[in-house]
Amino acid sequence: LLTQQDFAGETVLITAGPTREELDPVRYISNHSSGKMGYALARAAVQRGARVMLISGPTCLEPPSGVELVAVESARQMYAAVMARVPECSVVIKAAAVADYRPLVRAEGKIKKQGDLLTIELAKNPDILAGLGQLQQRPLLVGFAAETADLQVNAAAKLAAKNLDMIVANDVSQEGAGFNVSTNIARLLFRDCRVEPFELMSKQELAELILGRVREL
Numbered sequence: 001l002l003t004q005q006d007f008a009g010e011t012v013l014i015t016a017g018p019t020r021e022e023l024d025p026v027r028y029i030s031n032h033s034s035g036k037m038g039y040a041l042a043r044a045a046v047q048r049g050a051r052v053m054l055i056s057g058p059t060c061l062e063p064p065s066g067v068e069l070v071a072v073e074s075a076r077q078m079y080a081a082v083m084a085r086v087p088e089c090s091v092v093i094k095a096a097a098v099a100d101y102r103p104l105v106r107a108e109g110k111i112k113k114q115g116d117l118l119t120i121e122l123a124k125n126p127d128i129l130a131g132l133g134q135l136q137q138r139p140l141l142v143g144f145a146a147e148t149a150d151l152q153v154n155a156a157a158k159l160a161a162k163n164l165d166m167i168v169a170n171d172v173s174q175e176g177a178g179f180n181v182s183t184n185i186a187r188l189l190f191r192d193c194r195v196e197p198f199e200l201m202s203k204q205e206l207a208e209l210i211l212g213r214v215r216e217l
């Protein structure tokens with residue numbers, strides 16, 4: 001009631017969490033994403049009056065009240081869930097840590113232990129954000145860049161390659177930033193080459209900042 005409703009009338013799609021790529025019925029490849037950044041964005045957007053669709057990989061988090069949660073596991077499921085809903089959205093924020101590759105073959109039964117070395121062949125997953133960037137009628141697009149080196153150069157390259165309006169760059173090797181913590185150290189990069197660096201802050205505070213910039217754009 002006390003929050004300014006500056007997203008009233010907007011439909012915002014947010015992706016969050018990791019994806020899981022199954023190897024067999026009992027194993028998968030994934031990453032350390034907790035989903036906290038995406039859930040913080042979803043909470044902030046709902047409070048500011050948006051209709052929010054939260055497409056989430058597996059996390060331990062409680063979905064914020066008022067969001068429409070769509071639970072997915074693999075990158076391909078996330079791709080399908082996003083593409084089916086994007087025509088309704090004015091903004092898409094892709095905080096999910098999507099697995100770039102999946103096992104080429106998912107074994108029907110549990111893979112049995114054999115020799116000392118095991119090689120798993122991986123196939124590339126679709127890049128959801130790059131697909132969104134190529135749509136004729138695309139919503140405002142915000143990506144994330146998780147880097148461990150050359151933060152700004154790599155993030156700027158992703159902004160251009162995926163045709164984004166803004167990218168949130170974070171050096172996940174820094175303490176207090178990135179995966180599985182409640183804080184982040186981010187810099188925002190824009191299409192007009194502006195760069196806005198921020199100090200350490202909570203993911204909830206960063207979510208509010210990101211939405212503020214989205215509103216301006």
Ligand code: CTP
Pocket residue numbers: 075094095096097098099100125126127128129130142143144145146147158
């Ligand atoms: N992303 C996506 N689909 C993928 C991979 C990434 O939509 N298959 C999105 C992420 O949600 C994020 C952005 O693209 O918003 C950048 O993700 P990141 O993992 O940092 O970059 P990649 O493009 O995967 O490049 P690399 O792993 O080589 O750094």
